Amino acid sequence: EAGxxxxxxxxxxxKRQSVAFWCNPISGxxxxxxxxxxxxxxxxxxxxxxxxxxxxxSQLPKDRFSAERLKGVDSxxxxxxxxxxxxxxxxxxxxxxxxxxxxxxxxxxxxxxx
Amino acid sequence: AQTVTQSQPxxxxxxxxxxxxxxxxxxxxxxxxxxxxxxxxxxxMILVIRQEAYKQQNATENRFSVNFQKAAKxxxxxxxxxxxxxxxxxxxxxxxxxxxxxxxxxxxxxxxxxxx
Numbered sequence: 001e002a003g004x005x006x007x008x009x010x011x012x013x014x015k016r017q018s019v020a021f022w023c024n025p026i027s028g029x030x031x032x033x034x035x036x037x038x039x040x041x042x043x044x045x046x047x048x049x050x051x052x053x054x055x056x057x058s059q060l061p062k063d064r065f066s067a068e069r070l071k072g073v074d075s076x077x078x079x080x081x082x083x084x085x086x087x088x089x090x091x092x093x094x095x096x097x098x099x100x101x102x103x104x105x106x107x108x109x110x111x112x113x114x
Numbered sequence: 115a116q117t118v119t120q121s122q123p124x125x126x127x128x129x130x131x132x133x134x135x136x137x138x139x140x141x142x143x144x145x146x147x148x149x150x151x152x153x154x155x156x157x158x159m160i161l162v163i164r165q166e167a168y169k170q171q172n173a174t175e176n177r178f179s180v181n182f183q184k185a186a187k188x189x190x191x192x193x194x195x196x197x198x199x200x201x202x203x204x205x206x207x208x209x210x211x212x213x214x215x216x217x218x219x220x221x222x223x224x225x226x227x228x229x230x
Contacts, residue, residue, distance in 0.1 A: 003158075033217065042118070042205050042220030043159075056217060091159065095216065101147060101166075103218060105159040 002026065004106035006092050012112045018080035021109045025073070025094030031055075033103065034067055034077050035091040043091055049075060050098075082113045116141045116208050120221035127196045128229050134181075135191045135224045137206030147209045148182065149218070150191045154202040162204070165189065193226075201228040 005024040013019050025032050030051050035043035046065065048056040051072040060067070064083070069075040079086055089110050093103040117140045127133035139148070150162040165173045165182050172180050177197075181190045193200055203225050207218040 031216070040222070042207075042222050043218070044220070045217040048217060098216065101164060102149075102161055103216075104161075105151075107158040 004092055004094055004104055006090075006106035006109055008109060009107060010110045010112075012114065013082055014114050015084055016081040018078065019082055019111065020079075021077045021090050021092075021111075023075045023077070023092030023106060025075075025092070026096075026104055028096065029094035029104075030072070030097045031095045031100075032069060032075050033093040033095075034075070035093065037089040037091055037108070039088070046077070046090075079111075082111075084113050087111055087113045116143075116146075116210070116219045118206050118208050118219050118221040120206055120224050122224045123222075124225040124227065126227045126229065127193070127200075129196055129198060131196055132192060132194045133196055133226065135193075135204050135206075135226070137189045137191070137221055139187050139189065139206070139208050141187070141208065143210060145211050147211060148180075148189045149207040149209065150178070150180070150189075151205045151207060151220075152200075152202045153205060153223075159205070163191065196228050198228050198230065201226055 032049045034046045037043040046060045047067045049069045052069045067077045089108040091108045092106040095103050119138045146167045148165045151159045152162045153159045163175045177194045179192045203223045205223045206221040
């Protein structure tokens with residue numbers, strides 16, 4: 001089975017620019033997560049979707065970050081405007097559903113803000 | 115809120131030897147899941163091993179095993195017969211079993227170096 005897909009793999013932008021990341025979860029996985037992994041730290045949850053509804057976005061900086069999962073499949077994460085401290089790897093993960101135990105991660109998008 | 119602590123930023127091991135990575139966590143819940151994930155350089159995070167808190171038996175997956183001490187809130191990973199391909203960042207993670215908020219809480223990671 002195909003894994004979690006993410007694009008682009010790398011992105012370099014200047015501060016105050018906008019950027020968008022795309023994630024396609026494993027087929028049939030209802031729950032999708034976006035994590036931010038700053039260099040030297042463990043991943044931190046930004047937002048969690050159940051189908052196309054938001055379950056948890058308490059750690060999402062809503063003044064600059066937004067995310068959507070319109071049809072309950074693919075998801076996009078946007079940053080506008082970007083700040084230097086947004087430089088990180090953005091990981092997408094998915095899980096079959098509430099009763100499942102293991103999250104499967106994509107390869108991540110490495111963002112550098114100059 | 116739950117927290118996960120990995121006190122070893124970096125560990126080294128020689129091929130064929132055994133190494134143990136440490137993890138402690140803090141929670142008031144009695145039922146939960148614990149995970150070890152491996153993140154090779156520039157590659158995606160993959161699950162190494164999973165432990166359910168209600169199970170007393172320590173989980174084992176081939177060369178990987180855990181020492182789960184629930185009372186001490188300790189969850190260490192033992193890698194036996196280390197191989198060059200084991201070199202990676204290893205993250206310990208905690209997850210509550212209940213409800214829809216199944217987010218993982220990660221530690222800061224331990225970088226494992228494997229030398230020939």
